[in-house]
Amino acid sequence: MNQDITFYFDFASPYAYFAATRIDKLAAAHGRKVRWMPVLLGALRQETGSPLPVEVPIKWQYVQKDLLRSARLHGLPYRQPPGFPKFLIDPARAMLWIRREHGDELATAFARNCFGANFGDGVDIGDAEVLMGIASALGVDRAALAAGIKEPAIKQQLKEEGEQAMRRGVFGVPFVIADEEAFWGFDRLDHLQAYLKQSSAGQ
Numbered sequence: 001m002n003q004d005i006t007f008y009f010d011f012a013s014p015y016a017y018f019a020a021t022r023i024d025k026l027a028a029a030h031g032r033k034v035r036w037m038p039v040l041l042g043a044l045r046q047e048t049g050s051p052l053p054v055e056v057p058i059k060w061q062y063v064q065k066d067l068l069r070s071a072r073l074h075g076l077p078y079r080q081p082p083g084f085p086k087f088l089i090d091p092a093r094a095m096l097w098i099r100r101e102h103g104d105e106l107a108t109a110f111a112r113n114c115f116g117a118n119f120g121d122g123v124d125i126g127d128a129e130v131l132m133g134i135a136s137a138l139g140v141d142r143a144a145l146a147a148g149i150k151e152p153a154i155k156q157q158l159k160e161e162g163e164q165a166m167r168r169g170v171f172g173v174p175f176v177i178a179d180e181e182a183f184w185g186f187d188r189l190d191h192l193q194a195y196l197k198q199s200s201a202g203q
Contacts, residue, residue, distance in 0.1 A: 004033045005178040007089075008170050010041045011091040011111075014067050014078070015186040017119040019174035020112060021076055022189055030196035032178070036108045038092035043162045048171050054085050070186070080120030088118075088126050089158075090149050097148035098140055110138055136167060173187050 009016035012165055022171045027034045045052055053063045054077050071078035091114050099107035113134050117123040125131050132142040148154060165175075176183045176192055179199065 006035045011088040016174040017115045019187045020115045023099040030200045039162045055123040081124045093149040
């Protein structure tokens with residue numbers, strides 16, 4: 001089944017950043033394309049009742065060390081942006097607006113660049129000027145985007161995308177669904193790779 005796979009992420013998640021550096025190449029190796037879908041961890045938290053790692057001191061202490069260890073292991077640049085951790089809503093709305101106005105390819109490029117700026121360079125993509133700059137570098141009009149992310153329709157779309165994700169079983173990020181098989185976490189991309197390999201072989 002050579003169907004697209006869906007990659008759910010929140011721009012605020014370092015583990016989603018790690019996954020974002022690998023997901024497209026992994027999928028392409030097995031003849032798949034990736035549909036990048038932003039969701040909000042805050043909304044998932046409300047639905048599941050699960051606390052975020054930062055809300056559990058003993059877990060958060062571990063996670064901060066694990067992030068550095070994971071970055072080193074995979075040879076990825078990792079810098080925490082100012083104010084980390086914090087919710088990031090506008091980047092998700094911006095991506096949806098860019099997808100609507102300019103298509104999926106540009107929206108995905110924007111998402112990749114946001115992740116690279118936020119956790120690769122340690123730049124705060126929650127800052128409006130930074131966010132508009134990332135989009136402008138891809139040819140997106142700053143003023144149009146600034147107005148677009150405030151549109152009620154875009155706000156509602158992000159909410160509905162999150163609700164649809166939860167109906168598919170998404171409860172955290174990064175989360176990948178391939179042929180209705182679910183894989184949660186950056187550390188499960190190897191499981192995804194094994195599944196795609198098996199699927200490509202027709203097993």
